[in-house]
Amino acid sequence: MSDEINNFFLCNKEKLDDPLIRNFLKESSNYNLLLTALQEPSHENQANLDQAFKKHYKEVKIISYISKLIHFFAIDYDKKVNLYYERNILSIDSQPDSIGFYEGEKSDDKFYWEGYEFKGELLDLVTTKSLFNALKKLPNKQIAILDLKYNKDLNNKEIARVLKESEQSISYHHKKSLRRLKELIQVD
Amino acid sequence: MVYKTSKLYLEDFNYENLLNKFHFKIKKCLKAAPYQEREDLEQEIKIKIFEKLNLLNEIDCPGFYQYLDK
Numbered sequence: 001m002s003d004e005i006n007n008f009f010l011c012n013k014e015k016l017d018d019p020l021i022r023n024f025l026k027e028s029s030n031y032n033l034l035l036t037a038l039q040e041p042s043h044e045n046q047a048n049l050d051q052a053f054k055k056h057y058k059e060v061k062i063i064s065y066i067s068k069l070i071h072f073f074a075i076d077y078d079k080k081v082n083l084y085y086e087r088n089i090l091s092i093d094s095q096p097d098s099i100g101f102y103e104g105e106k107s108d109d110k111f112y113w114e115g116y117e118f119k120g121e122l123l124d125l126v127t128t129k130s131l132f133n134a135l136k137k138l139p140n141k142q143i144a145i146l147d148l149k150y151n152k153d154l155n156n157k158e159i160a161r162v163l164k165e166s167e168q169s170i171s172y173h174h175k176k177s178l179r180r181l182k183e184l185i186q187v188d
Numbered sequence: 189m190v191y192k193t194s195k196l197y198l199e200d201f202n203y204e205n206l207l208n209k210f211h212f213k214i215k216k217c218l219k220a221a222p223y224q225e226r227e228d229l230e231q232e233i234k235i236k237i238f239e240k241l242n243l244l245n246e247i248d249c250p251g252f253y254q255y256l257d258k
Contacts, residue, residue, distance in 0.1 A: 015256050034252075050251035057249045065244060066206065066237060067213055073236055074217035077229050081222070153219070 005038050024056045113152065113162045118144035122151050134184035142177035145170060203241055207234060 015021060025031045030052050037045040118140060126132045135143060141163075148159045156174070160167040207214075214233055218226045250258065 012256055021255070046253070050253070053252035053255065054249040057255070058247055061247050061249075062206075062244050063209075065240070066210060069236060069240065070210060070213055070217055070233055073233055074220060074229060077225075077232060078221055081225050 005035065008038055020057065020060060023060075024053060027056075030056070113148070113154065113158070116144075116148070116162050118147055122147040125151065130185050131181070134181050137184055138177055138180060142173050142180070145174050146177055149174060203238055206237060206241075210237070 037049045
């Protein structure tokens with residue numbers, strides 16, 4: 001019986017590496033469905049597998065579609081608004097220096113977060129207990145990166161500049177800390 | 189307000205659940221827009237998602253083996 005399973009995995013090795021299928025099988029309930037369908041290839045078992053896969057497929061497609069939709073729609077909307085203001089200039093708009101709308105803390109010429117030091121601001125914002133405990137177990141550097149990224153809303157490049165490290169290492173530590181957090185929360 | 193579409197065969201994906209799922213994504217996109225426009229943009233995005241909902245619910249999903257054979 002296990003020969004069949006091995007055979008199946010060998011034959012479809014390439015397809016099983018496809019991210020869609022890989023993530024589908026990561027879920028243990030789905031994986032078990034596949035195993036039962038292989039061991040006892042009855043109509044019902046295969047239908048169950050198909051159903052679960054369809055659901056997963058649809059979920060992935062919808063999520064990717066909508067997140068792209070939101071992203072590009074926001075960009076288009078911004079362009080539209082800019083065009084509108086370009087064509088309909090109010091004379092009051094031409095003196096921005098004297099009025100000065102609040103532009104956020106990230107002005108490029110004088111980098112606001114230079115000399116940043118992590119003092120636990122992120123921990124103050126967390127309301128979930130398991131997340132809080134997990135965060136406390138992270139090394140200081142990783143939690144500083146998380147703070148800069150999610151609390152101060154900087155991107156990798158800016159974080160690299162603040163912490164005086166390379167962008168790659170920031171990206172690596174960011175991913176690593178997320179993975180670690182996930183593990184710690186699941187243990188709880 | 190109740191949003192219901194006739195062809196929802198995946199109960200999980202009704203309009204409100206979707207909006208909840210994408211709440212933070214939308215907020216993030218709003219940050220790029222100028223302050224005065226954010227509220228309008230948020231509403232526009234939500235309307236757009238609602239418009240696309242029927243289309244999304246009619247996506248053709250292949251079964252597991254069909255997908256493997258592709």
